[in-house]
Amino acid sequence: MSRLHRSNVTTTLEPSFEEENTEHKEEEYTPLHPTLTALEMAKALSEVDKDHLDNFVEVNPFEEEEKEQNK
Secondary structure, three states: OHHHHOOOOOOOOOOOOOOOOOOOOOOOOOOOOHHHHHHHHHHHHHHHOOOHHHHOOOOOOOHHHHHHHHO
16 A cells, blocks of 8 residues: 555656757758759850840941942
8 A cells, every 4th residue: 555655756758849059050062063063154154145146236238339329
């Protein structure tokens, strides 16, 4: 009967869900394959280079001859 009258103290270990240190940042993955590097360089060059058609100047090589014929 002594067990029935004894008060057992039971302790349970509960995991704590406190906020962890938020200063730890994971490093961003950067692929190192040479093909991917070449693709990135090609994209960068295409963004920098202007379209050659932006420099288009319309030329009429026969403009002077047409003026002479219309006189």
